[in-house]
Amino acid sequence: MKGLIQRVSHASVVVEGETVGAIDSGLLLLLGVEKNDDEQKADKLLDRILRYRVFSDDNGKMNLSLADTGGGLLIVSQFTLVADTRKGLRPSFSSGATPERGKALYDHFVTSASERHPDVATGIFGADMKVSLLNDGPVTFMLDV
Template identity: 80%
Template structure:
Protein backbone atom coordinates (compact mmCIF):
# COMPACT_ATOMS: atom_id res chain seq x y z
CA UNK A 1 0.00 0.00 0.00
CA UNK A 2 1.36 3.37 -0.99
CA UNK A 3 0.29 6.81 0.06
CA UNK A 4 1.46 10.05 -1.49
CA UNK A 5 0.87 12.78 1.09
CA UNK A 6 0.91 16.48 0.36
CA UNK A 7 0.72 19.19 2.97
CA UNK A 8 -1.98 21.53 1.70
CA UNK A 9 -3.53 24.87 2.56
CA UNK A 10 -6.71 23.55 0.92
CA UNK A 11 -7.77 20.69 -1.36
CA UNK A 12 -10.95 19.47 -3.01
CA UNK A 13 -12.31 16.73 -5.27
CA UNK A 14 -14.98 17.27 -7.92
CA UNK A 15 -16.92 14.46 -9.63
CA UNK A 16 -19.35 15.27 -12.46
CA UNK A 17 -19.23 18.97 -11.61
CA UNK A 18 -20.06 18.41 -7.91
CA UNK A 19 -17.61 18.86 -5.02
CA UNK A 20 -17.62 15.53 -3.16
CA UNK A 21 -14.80 16.23 -0.70
CA UNK A 22 -12.82 19.20 0.53
CA UNK A 23 -10.55 20.28 3.35
CA UNK A 24 -8.75 23.36 4.48
CA UNK A 25 -5.26 23.09 6.03
CA UNK A 26 -4.15 19.46 6.28
CA UNK A 27 -3.09 16.49 4.15
CA UNK A 28 -4.20 15.33 0.73
CA UNK A 29 -3.55 11.58 0.59
CA UNK A 30 -3.44 9.82 -2.76
CA UNK A 31 -3.87 6.13 -1.86
CA UNK A 32 -2.69 3.23 -4.03
CA UNK A 33 -3.64 -0.36 -3.17
CA UNK A 34 -1.55 -3.35 -4.24
CA UNK A 35 -2.71 -6.95 -4.64
CA UNK A 36 -0.89 -8.18 -1.51
CA UNK A 37 -2.29 -5.44 0.75
CA UNK A 38 -4.33 -6.24 3.85
CA UNK A 39 -6.41 -4.37 6.44
CA UNK A 40 -3.37 -4.57 8.74
CA UNK A 41 -1.24 -2.73 6.18
CA UNK A 42 -4.00 -0.16 5.79
CA UNK A 43 -3.96 0.41 9.55
CA UNK A 44 -0.17 0.80 9.58
CA UNK A 45 -0.29 3.31 6.73
CA UNK A 46 -3.06 5.29 8.42
CA UNK A 47 -1.02 5.42 11.61
CA UNK A 48 1.93 6.76 9.64
CA UNK A 49 -0.21 9.35 7.82
CA UNK A 50 -1.71 10.66 11.05
CA UNK A 51 1.62 10.75 12.94
CA UNK A 52 4.06 11.78 10.18
CA UNK A 53 5.61 15.08 11.27
CA UNK A 54 5.30 17.46 8.31
CA UNK A 55 3.77 20.54 9.94
CA UNK A 56 5.84 23.35 11.42
CA UNK A 57 6.13 23.95 15.12
CA UNK A 58 6.66 27.37 16.71
CA UNK A 59 10.32 27.31 15.67
CA UNK A 60 9.48 26.58 12.04
CA UNK A 61 10.69 22.97 12.16
CA UNK A 62 8.62 20.07 10.83
CA UNK A 63 7.83 18.55 14.22
CA UNK A 64 4.03 18.36 14.25
CA UNK A 65 1.75 15.71 12.78
CA UNK A 66 -1.78 15.86 11.43
CA UNK A 67 -2.92 14.38 14.75
CA UNK A 68 -1.15 17.25 16.55
CA UNK A 69 -2.58 20.02 14.36
CA UNK A 70 -6.11 18.66 13.88
CA UNK A 71 -6.05 19.55 10.20
CA UNK A 72 -8.17 17.86 7.57
CA UNK A 73 -7.43 14.61 5.73
CA UNK A 74 -8.65 14.23 2.15
CA UNK A 75 -8.31 10.62 0.92
CA UNK A 76 -8.38 10.00 -2.84
CA UNK A 77 -7.95 6.59 -4.49
CA UNK A 78 -5.06 6.63 -6.98
CA UNK A 79 -4.32 3.25 -8.61
CA UNK A 80 -1.57 4.74 -10.79
CA UNK A 81 0.67 5.06 -7.69
CA UNK A 82 1.29 1.30 -7.77
CA UNK A 83 2.45 1.28 -11.40
CA UNK A 84 5.83 -0.22 -12.24
CA UNK A 85 7.58 2.39 -14.38
CA UNK A 86 11.09 0.93 -14.35
CA UNK A 87 11.01 -0.49 -17.90
CA UNK A 88 9.66 0.76 -21.18
CA UNK A 89 7.41 3.69 -21.93
CA UNK A 90 4.12 2.31 -20.64
CA UNK A 91 3.31 1.69 -16.97
CA UNK A 92 2.59 -1.84 -15.77
CA UNK A 93 -0.16 -2.32 -13.21
CA UNK A 94 0.55 -5.99 -12.49
CA UNK A 95 1.15 -5.31 -8.78
CA UNK A 96 -2.10 -3.37 -8.40
CA UNK A 97 -5.06 -4.76 -6.51
CA UNK A 98 -8.15 -5.88 -8.39
CA UNK A 99 -10.86 -3.22 -8.48
CA UNK A 100 -12.89 -5.19 -5.90
CA UNK A 101 -9.97 -5.55 -3.46
CA UNK A 102 -8.86 -1.97 -4.09
CA UNK A 103 -12.30 -0.62 -3.26
CA UNK A 104 -12.67 -2.84 -0.20
CA UNK A 105 -9.34 -1.75 1.30
CA UNK A 106 -9.90 1.89 0.34
CA UNK A 107 -13.28 1.87 2.14
CA UNK A 108 -11.74 0.14 5.17
CA UNK A 109 -8.97 2.74 5.24
CA UNK A 110 -11.51 5.58 5.11
CA UNK A 111 -13.63 4.05 7.90
CA UNK A 112 -10.55 3.61 10.10
CA UNK A 113 -9.53 7.22 9.36
CA UNK A 114 -12.98 8.53 10.30
CA UNK A 115 -12.87 6.61 13.58
CA UNK A 116 -9.43 8.02 14.47
CA UNK A 117 -9.44 11.57 13.08
CA UNK A 118 -12.03 14.33 13.32
CA UNK A 119 -11.95 15.80 9.79
CA UNK A 120 -11.87 13.26 6.95
CA UNK A 121 -13.15 13.84 3.41
CA UNK A 122 -12.90 11.59 0.36
CA UNK A 123 -13.16 11.32 -3.37
CA UNK A 124 -15.27 8.62 -5.04
CA UNK A 125 -13.50 5.32 -5.65
CA UNK A 126 -13.05 4.59 -9.34
CA UNK A 127 -14.61 7.85 -10.50
CA UNK A 128 -13.12 10.35 -12.93
CA UNK A 129 -12.11 12.95 -10.35
CA UNK A 130 -10.78 16.47 -10.64
CA UNK A 131 -8.47 17.09 -7.71
CA UNK A 132 -7.46 20.64 -6.81
CA UNK A 133 -4.93 21.55 -4.17
CA UNK A 134 -2.78 24.34 -2.90
CA UNK A 135 0.39 22.52 -1.84
CA UNK A 136 1.89 24.20 1.22
CA UNK A 137 5.66 24.29 0.89
CA UNK A 138 5.60 22.38 -1.37
CA UNK A 139 5.77 19.39 0.98
CA UNK A 140 5.19 15.97 -0.55
CA UNK A 141 6.21 12.48 0.68
CA UNK A 142 5.65 8.93 -0.57
CA UNK A 143 4.77 6.66 2.35
CA UNK A 144 4.92 2.88 2.19
CA UNK A 145 4.48 0.14 4.79
CA UNK A 146 5.76 -3.41 4.84
Protein backbone atom coordinates in the same frame (compact mmCIF):
# COMPACT_ATOMS: atom_id res chain seq x y z
CA MET B 1 0.10 0.04 0.02
CA LYS B 2 1.40 3.43 -1.01
CA GLY B 3 0.35 6.85 0.14
CA LEU B 4 1.49 10.10 -1.40
CA ILE B 5 0.84 12.87 1.11
CA GLN B 6 0.94 16.55 0.33
CA ARG B 7 0.69 19.29 2.94
CA VAL B 8 -1.98 21.64 1.64
CA SER B 9 -3.55 24.97 2.46
CA HIS B 10 -6.74 23.60 0.92
CA ALA B 11 -7.77 20.76 -1.40
CA SER B 12 -10.93 19.49 -3.04
CA VAL B 13 -12.25 16.72 -5.30
CA VAL B 14 -14.89 17.27 -7.98
CA VAL B 15 -16.81 14.45 -9.70
CA GLU B 16 -19.14 15.29 -12.60
CA GLY B 17 -19.08 18.98 -11.70
CA GLU B 18 -19.94 18.45 -8.02
CA THR B 19 -17.53 18.88 -5.10
CA VAL B 20 -17.59 15.56 -3.24
CA GLY B 21 -14.79 16.25 -0.74
CA ALA B 22 -12.87 19.27 0.49
CA ILE B 23 -10.57 20.31 3.31
CA ASP B 24 -8.85 23.45 4.48
CA SER B 25 -5.31 23.17 5.89
CA GLY B 26 -4.12 19.58 6.26
CA LEU B 27 -3.04 16.63 4.12
CA LEU B 28 -4.14 15.40 0.73
CA LEU B 29 -3.55 11.65 0.53
CA LEU B 30 -3.38 9.86 -2.81
CA LEU B 31 -3.81 6.18 -1.88
CA GLY B 32 -2.66 3.23 -3.99
CA VAL B 33 -3.55 -0.36 -3.12
CA GLU B 34 -1.39 -3.30 -4.21
CA LYS B 35 -2.57 -6.88 -4.65
CA ASN B 36 -0.78 -8.16 -1.53
CA ASP B 37 -2.13 -5.42 0.75
CA ASP B 38 -4.42 -6.18 3.68
CA GLU B 39 -6.18 -4.42 6.56
CA GLN B 40 -3.05 -4.61 8.73
CA LYS B 41 -1.02 -2.71 6.12
CA ALA B 42 -3.83 -0.18 5.75
CA ASP B 43 -3.91 0.40 9.52
CA LYS B 44 -0.13 0.77 9.64
CA LEU B 45 -0.14 3.31 6.82
CA LEU B 46 -2.98 5.26 8.44
CA ASP B 47 -1.08 5.40 11.72
CA ARG B 48 2.00 6.74 9.94
CA ILE B 49 0.00 9.35 8.06
CA LEU B 50 -1.74 10.64 11.17
CA ARG B 51 1.53 10.81 13.12
CA TYR B 52 3.97 11.82 10.32
CA ARG B 53 5.56 15.12 11.32
CA VAL B 54 5.14 17.50 8.37
CA PHE B 55 3.71 20.62 10.04
CA SER B 56 5.82 23.38 11.55
CA ASP B 57 6.07 24.00 15.26
CA ASP B 58 6.58 27.44 16.82
CA ASN B 59 10.27 27.28 15.84
CA GLY B 60 9.57 26.56 12.17
CA LYS B 61 10.65 22.89 12.42
CA MET B 62 8.54 20.07 10.97
CA ASN B 63 7.72 18.55 14.36
CA LEU B 64 3.91 18.42 14.32
CA SER B 65 1.67 15.77 12.83
CA LEU B 66 -1.86 15.86 11.48
CA ALA B 67 -2.99 14.38 14.80
CA ASP B 68 -1.28 17.30 16.59
CA THR B 69 -2.75 20.02 14.38
CA GLY B 70 -6.23 18.57 13.83
CA GLY B 71 -6.11 19.59 10.17
CA GLY B 72 -8.14 17.98 7.43
CA LEU B 73 -7.37 14.70 5.67
CA LEU B 74 -8.63 14.34 2.09
CA ILE B 75 -8.32 10.72 0.91
CA VAL B 76 -8.32 10.06 -2.84
CA SER B 77 -7.88 6.62 -4.40
CA GLN B 78 -5.22 6.54 -7.11
CA PHE B 79 -4.32 3.15 -8.59
CA THR B 80 -1.62 4.67 -10.80
CA LEU B 81 0.62 5.05 -7.72
CA VAL B 82 1.28 1.31 -7.74
CA ALA B 83 2.33 1.19 -11.40
CA ASP B 84 5.66 -0.35 -12.30
CA THR B 85 7.46 2.31 -14.34
CA ARG B 86 10.99 0.89 -14.23
CA LYS B 87 11.18 0.02 -17.91
CA GLY B 88 9.51 0.77 -21.18
CA LEU B 89 7.22 3.62 -22.09
CA ARG B 90 3.96 2.24 -20.74
CA PRO B 91 3.22 1.64 -17.03
CA SER B 92 2.40 -1.87 -15.84
CA PHE B 93 -0.40 -2.27 -13.31
CA SER B 94 0.21 -5.96 -12.58
CA SER B 95 1.06 -5.23 -8.94
CA GLY B 96 -2.21 -3.39 -8.33
CA ALA B 97 -5.10 -4.86 -6.39
CA THR B 98 -8.22 -5.93 -8.25
CA PRO B 99 -10.88 -3.19 -8.28
CA GLU B 100 -12.96 -5.18 -5.77
CA ARG B 101 -10.06 -5.67 -3.35
CA GLY B 102 -8.87 -2.10 -3.86
CA LYS B 103 -12.31 -0.72 -3.00
CA ALA B 104 -12.62 -2.94 0.07
CA LEU B 105 -9.26 -1.76 1.43
CA TYR B 106 -9.96 1.87 0.48
CA ASP B 107 -13.29 1.67 2.34
CA HIS B 108 -11.56 0.09 5.36
CA PHE B 109 -8.95 2.86 5.30
CA VAL B 110 -11.59 5.62 5.10
CA THR B 111 -13.68 4.09 7.90
CA SER B 112 -10.63 3.74 10.15
CA ALA B 113 -9.50 7.28 9.38
CA SER B 114 -12.95 8.66 10.18
CA GLU B 115 -12.93 6.81 13.51
CA ARG B 116 -9.49 8.15 14.44
CA HIS B 117 -9.48 11.70 13.03
CA PRO B 118 -12.11 14.44 13.31
CA ASP B 119 -11.82 15.96 9.81
CA VAL B 120 -11.84 13.41 6.96
CA ALA B 121 -13.12 13.93 3.42
CA THR B 122 -12.86 11.65 0.39
CA GLY B 123 -13.15 11.32 -3.32
CA ILE B 124 -15.17 8.51 -4.92
CA PHE B 125 -13.37 5.22 -5.56
CA GLY B 126 -13.05 4.49 -9.27
CA ALA B 127 -14.58 7.79 -10.39
CA ASP B 128 -13.04 10.25 -12.84
CA MET B 129 -12.00 12.88 -10.29
CA LYS B 130 -10.67 16.39 -10.65
CA VAL B 131 -8.39 17.14 -7.70
CA SER B 132 -7.46 20.71 -6.85
CA LEU B 133 -4.94 21.69 -4.21
CA LEU B 134 -2.67 24.41 -2.98
CA ASN B 135 0.48 22.57 -1.90
CA ASP B 136 1.92 24.27 1.19
CA GLY B 137 5.71 24.33 1.04
CA PRO B 138 5.69 22.41 -1.23
CA VAL B 139 5.79 19.45 1.13
CA THR B 140 5.23 16.02 -0.46
CA PHE B 141 6.19 12.55 0.79
CA MET B 142 5.68 9.01 -0.50
CA LEU B 143 4.96 6.53 2.30
CA ASP B 144 5.12 2.77 1.69
CA VAL B 145 4.17 -0.09 4.02
